[in-house]
Amino acid sequence: MSFFILFFLLHLHNFFQLSFSQTLPPNTTGYACDFNQTATSCQTYAFFRAMGPNQLDLASISDLFSVSRPMIAKPSNLTSLTSPLSPNQSLFIPLTCTCNLVNTTTYLSYAKINYTIKAGDTFYIVSTNLFHNLTTYQSVEIVNPTLVPINLTIGQDVIFPIFCKCPTKTQLQNNVNYLISYVFQPFDTISSIALIFGSSRNSIVEVNGDHIKPWDTVFVPVSRLPELAQPPPTSVLSGSKSDRKGEVIGLGIGVGVCGVLLILMGGFWAYRETLWKQRVGKNKGDVERKETKVGVSVMMADVSECLDKYKVYRIEELNEATHGFDERCVIQGSVFKGCIDGKLYAIKRMKWNAFEELKILQKVNHGNLVMLEGFCIDSDDANCYLVYEYLENGSLYTRLHDNETEKLSWKARLRIAVDIANGLQYIHEHTIPRVVHKDIKTSNILLDSQMRAKIANFGLAKSGCNAITMHIVGTQGYIAPEYLSDGIVSTKMDVFSFGVVLLELISGREAVDEEGKALWVEAYAKFSGDEESQKHMLKGFIDDAILNESCLVDNVMKVMSIAVACLHKDPSKRPSMVDIVYALCKSDDLFTDISEDGFSPRQVFAR
Structure with missing residues (x-):
């Protein structure tokens, strides 16, 4: 018993000695x-x-x-x-x-x-x-x-x-x-x-x-990720009564000593926190309340030009619609399903103001973009809420990767690809200045009751392009190389992400696998060679759900060629969305040529 207590105290001493001696990571700068x-x-x-x-x-x-x-x-x-x-x-x-x-x-x-x-x-x-x-x-x-x-x-x-x-x-x-x-x-x-x-x-x-x-x-x-074990349930220790009694006594003494040390440590940290708060200022609560009020005023001023275009909801309406933003109403992330006046909506809760997203959404209006119905600003917590149309069939990600019973047909996938391309063509070519979405991915593509696709979530979108930023945002597996390495913002980064979405539609696989490997890296390496080898590899790449359909492998190969063109490492050699829409709409009789010069949708060859 004495040995157990001595060992426990020694281990505890080493623990606290390390804790107090290392208040900051030794490598502080990276x-x-x-x-x-x-x-x-x-x-x-x-x-x-x-x-x-x-x-x-x-x-x-x-x-x-x-x-x-x-x-x-x-x-x-x-x-x-x-x-x-x-x-x-x-x-x-x-x-x-x-x-x-x-x-x-x-x-x-x-x-x-x-x-x-x-x-x-x-x-x-x-x-x-x-x-x-x-x-x-x-x-x-x-x-x-x-x-x-x-x-x-x-x-x-x-x-x-x-x-x-x-x-x-x-x-x-x-x-x-x-x-x-x-x-x-x-x-x-x-x-x-x-x-x-x-x-x-x-x-x-x-x-x-x-x-x-x-x-x-x-x-x-x-070499590979280990399998993480779930936390074990609490269990009763087995063993003889005498062993258990000794363990309980030793544990009791150890817990007592640990409690004393924790009290001392708590006092130390409380004292430290008090000093820190004194340095920062004694009126932190007043400052926070003032900042919240100022923030709400700024937000209202920012969105004032949108007041006549969108309905302004009261927070009470949204609370009632979502049952107090109950977790059971979550669609994805911070987006909730709510019912207002008998109609379903998707309600997006944001941590701060929605001015940038509203500024972009108020100048776009297209059938392949999710429609914004209204918004709300909560004066109590300075949160913003955007109220969107609700699309019955959820996200493309869910239909492709989480639905084993109802697989999309090849024609449905091709139509979805055309819908996405049309939406991107609109924001790239018919808005002034041009809009770059910056986060095209299958979870941001929503499907209506007719399985038609609409682009959602303009939270990261930027009005204007050909800029350089150090503020890199986006989703792993969809980010264009030039944006990741140099921060270059252009419409061609959306083209790259669209190419990844095409790969998901063709293969039924996710943009990043369980080992963290990007789908586009594999596809670009496999399908940049000669035509015959590409066809051979395509049969092992196509989703099994569509492999046995009546669609010809040649037709799928044409769409794969478009996808690979979108993934060209040189953004200037990627096709525009105008060319992509043209190619997809003519996919039955169009042959696309992939070369170092990029993608030329007007090169048509008979087969």
């Missing part, structure tokens, strides 16, 4: 990368634990990291997208890791996660409380040099760099496909981490060194 040794970008994962009352559902975590719920659920071995998460639930978060130039000489490796500042947020609080030290406030300051950390504005967009690394060429040759980002905890050892991920101690040391300290980001080399 991790360097070298273009000559690694790829400029790669798909990887971060290990993340769901902690706190606001992180016990998949929707909030997917919103935090700007990825869809299925993209987290699949690698994390979750069977439900809506069930509550267990406290401390382990998850794999997919990341698009890039090597970024942060000043004239320094390149840092990280995934760009966009976050909107809320009341009470600081770089430190968001980095530690929300992202759980997967980044640091110092690195946030480096990546956002124009922002003043002590003067942040509610609703301001900030890039939080999530630490990550891409495997080197040598590591890839040695079957290291991922370097998983993991935050080293005070109770961790290198060996225990190796056991969790099915890696080895030597391989972890080779990548990270052997002087790893608490809160360091450790990059764990693995």
Whole structure:
């Protein structure tokens, strides 16, 4: 018994000694990368634990990291997208890791996660409380040099760099496909981490060194993602009564000592927080209330020009329509289904003002774009709500990937492709200035009762193109290479994303698989060769649901040729949406030629 207590106290002492001595991650500015040794970008994962009352559902975590719920659920071995998460639930978060130039000489490796500042947020609080030290406030300051950390504005967009690394060429040759980002905890050892991920101690040391300290980001080399176990249920310990009695006594003593230490630690942190609050100011609550009132006034002023075009709903109407925004009414993310005056609507809740989205939506009107019916601004919490038409058949993503019983026919898929292309052609060619959607993907394509497609979610859209931005947003697997690496915004980035959607329609596969590999990379490599080899490979690429239909493989090959043209690495050689619409509408007798010069839809050859 005395040995047990001594061992417990020694372990507890080491734990708290590490905790107090390491108040900040030793590597505070990020991790360097070298273009000559690694790829400029790669798909990887971060290990993340769901902690706190606001992180016990998949929707909030997917919103935090700007990825869809299925993209987290699949690698994390979750069977439900809506069930509550267990406290401390382990998850794999997919990341698009890039090597970024942060000043004239320094390149840092990280995934760009966009976050909107809320009341009470600081770089430190968001980095530690929300992202759980997967980044640091110092690195946030480096990546956002124009922002003043002590003067942040509610609703301001900030890039939080999530630490990550891409495997080197040598590591890839040695079957290291991922370097998983993991935050080293005070109770961790290198060996225990190796056991969790099915890696080895030597391989972890080779990548990270052997002087790893608490809160360091450790990059764990693995060939494939391990299967995460669900949290075990609480069970009764087995054993003899005498053994159980000794364990209970020892545990009681240990818990008592632990309680005393926790009280001391709590007092220390309370004292520290008090000092911090005094430095920030004693009137934080008054400031927040003032900011909220000012924010509502600014929002109303911003959307005043839209008041005569759209219906302005009261928040009480929307609460009643969605049963208080009940989770059972969630369509996807922060979009809820609601019934107003006997008619169904899709109600999108936004954290801050909707001016940019409203500004774009009020100048577009097309049958292949989801129609905005009205909006609401809640003066109590300064949230915005956009009320859209409700489309009965949900998203294209659901129909392709989550519906095993009713598979889309080839003709239905081709018609959907034409609908999407028509919608994109409209916003690219018939709006002044041109509109770039920036987030074309199957989950943003909705289907009405007749299975006709409409483009939704203009939250990331930009009016005007051929610009360069450091604010990279979008969805893994759909982002154009030039936008990811250089921040170039143009209509051709929508063309690239449309090409990925075409691949999903043809193959029935998702844009990114369970291992994080992008569908477009495989397709571009396979279908850029000679015609006969392409036809042979196409039969293994086509969705089984349409392979046995009466449609000819030649007809599918023509659409595949359009998709590959859309994926050309040089954006200037991608077709315009005008050419794509023309080609798709003539798909029965059109042969498209893929070459280094790009796509020429007017080259017609008899077969």
